[in-house]
Amino acid sequence: MKQFRLAFTASLLFFVATNSCSQKTNHESSSIVGTFVASTPCSQGTRPLPGMSVNEDCELIKWDLTLYQDETKKAATSYKLQCVYGMSKKGTTGFIGGGKKLEIEGTCTVIKGTASNANAVVYQLNDSKTKKTISFLKLNDNLLHLLDSDLHLMIGSAGWSYTLNRITKK
Amino acid sequence: MKYILLVLITTSCSPFLNYSKAQTAMADNKLSQSITFHPIPKGPSVFGTFQGRPPCSEIAKQLNLLTDADCLKLKWSLTLYHDPVTFQPTTYTLLMVGGGEVIKQDGNAYRQQAYEGKWVIIKGLKSDPDAEVYQLELGKPGGHFYFLKGDKNVLFVLDQNKELRVGNEDFSYTLNRVELVPGNK
Numbered sequence: 248m249k250q251f252r253l254a255f256t257a258s259l260l261f262f263v264a265t266n267s268c269s270q271k272t273n274h275e276s277s278s279i280v281g282t283f284v285a286s287t288p289c290s291q292g293t294r295p296l297p298g299m300s301v302n303e304d305c306e307l308i309k310w311d312l313t314l315y316q317d318e319t320k321k322a323a324t325s326y327k328l329q330c331v332y333g334m335s336k337k338g339t340t341g342f343i344g345g346g347k348k349l350e351i352e353g354t355c356t357v358i359k360g361t362a363s364n365a366n367a368v369v370y371q372l373n374d375s376k377t378k379k380t381i382s383f384l385k386l387n388d389n390l391l392h393l394l395d396s397d398l399h400l401m402i403g404s405a406g407w408s409y410t411l412n413r414i415t416k417k
Numbered sequence: 418m419k420y421i422l423l424v425l426i427t428t429s430c431s432p433f434l435n436y437s438k439a440q441t442a443m444a445d446n447k448l449s450q451s452i453t454f455h456p457i458p459k460g461p462s463v464f465g466t467f468q469g470r471p472p473c474s475e476i477a478k479q480l481n482l483l484t485d486a487d488c489l490k491l492k493w494s495l496t497l498y499h500d501p502v503t504f505q506p507t508t509y510t511l512l513m514v515g516g517g518e519v520i521k522q523d524g525n526a527y528r529q530q531a532y533e534g535k536w537v538i539i540k541g542l543k544s545d546p547d548a549e550v551y552q553l554e555l556g557k558p559g560g561h562f563y564f565l566k567g568d569k570n571v572l573f574v575l576d577q578n579k580e581l582r583v584g585n586e587d588f589s590y591t592l593n594r595v596e597l598v599p600g601n602k
Contacts, residue, residue: 284586292445309586340489340587363568387544389583392567392591395446400571404449405468405492408591410573412584 277315280323283391283411285310286340288404289332296330296349297377307342308332310411312391314355314370326372327352351376358382361398369398389413448570451595453494455512458597461501467572467592468494472584473515479577480555482516482530490588491515495572497536497551509536509553511562532556542579550579570594 289305296308311329316322333346353375361367361384368385382398383391393401393409401409451468458466473488492514498507510533517530534554542548542565551572553562563575574590576582582590 285584285589286587288449292447293441311586386567386573387581390573390581392571395441395443397443399443399446400567401441401446402448402570403469403591403593405451405494405593405595406470408469408571408589408593410584410589410591412586412589414586 277325278318280314280316281388281413282416283310283312283314284414285409285411286407287393287401287409288407293401296328296332297351297374297379297381298349299332303332303347304334305332307335307346307407309346312372312411322357323355323370325353326355326370328372361394361400363399369394383411386410448594448596450598451494452600453597454600457599458496458498458510462498462507464497464499464506465569465594466494466496466597468492468595469574469590469592470588471574471582471590472588475576475582476513476574477516480516480530482513483518484516484528488515493592495592506536506538506551509534511553532562542575550575564592567591 287308287310289308291301299305309331313327314323315325315327317324328351330349331342331346332349333342333344335341336343351372351374353373356371356373358369358371359366361369370383370385370391372381372383374380382394384394384398384400386392389412391411393411395401403409451466470490470492473484473491476482476491477484477488494512496510498509499505500507510531513530513532515528517528519526520529532553532555534556536551536553539550539552540547542550549566551564551566553564555561561577563577563579564572565575565581567573570593572592574582574592584590
């Protein structure tokens with residue numbers, strides 16, 4: 248019986264290991280759902296990106312999010328997120344010193360429901376490096392809005408909002 | 418058998434258990450302060466002040482607003498009022514900086530346009546019949562502004578057909594509830 252347990256556990260561990268490896272994103276076999284961009288606020292308390300240090304100055308994040316879908320599933324399954332963050336350069340839409348770049352990618356899960364709408368569609372992006380997630384409300388095919396940890400809409404400022412806009416890349 | 422079941426459940430759930438939330442905590446998702454040099458609306462009739470910077474051209478076209486050639490965005494400040502007893506919508510003021518009449522002040526010049534009128538809450542978008550929409554009267558026949566209520570703190574600027582507008586990498590058609598604070602002149 249002990250030998251059976253050992254063999255069973257070993258085979259399960261092998262399955263989990265190979266399964267987690269298969270979650271690595273493979274954009275080559277996927278088609279693009281869309282590319283979404285935005286300039287959003289960032290502060291000491293609001294650092295929505297995995298891997299951001301709390302000690303770095305940040306008041307603006309520029310997002311460039313590409314969602315990929317599996318051709319057979321026809322739903323978002325993976326993503327690539329490229330961001331630049333830092334202190335904004337007054338009178339421009341850029342950063343002092345160019346900003347700091349951050350790039351993450353991983354799997355994307357589609358779930359149902361936010362704090363205020365049980366039928367809302369939510370894209371949950373999983374970062375394989377930090378094992379953390381960030382979630383967006385899908386407003387329609389062209390707009391996403393960042394959510395907080397309890398799935399409420401993030402509240403922006405007078406200058407910047409948390410809505411990501413679909414663009415067509417040339 | 419119990420052992421096998423336990424291992425099976427643990428391993429099958431592990432991909433989901435491994436991830437934690439990176440997002441801003443609800444406690445930190447709060448209103449931003451916005452400095453104003455105008456009198457701050459106060460009292461129980463104030464429903465709220467919402468501000469944002471939507472892109473310039475589409476709004477200017479809709480309102481026939483005069484803008485400068487380099488107009489990228491408009492600075493909006495929308496204050497909604499309601500009846501303090503019935504909580505029904507009453508009036509609004511909307512100030513747009515970046516388009517409209519030229520204002521000269523302290524040696525500087527900028528464009529500004531103010532709107533005011535009544536507003537009501539209506540129901541329904543093509544894509545969501547239950548959506549709550551704020552309809553603002555613009556003063557000219559048939560002229561309205563529409564805002565989709567995201568929640569109590571976030572509004573989305575709609576077009577004349579009550580469709581969501583798409584912004585760009587710098588500016589979105591979103592207004593956020595703010596806490597107004599007086600600036601020092």
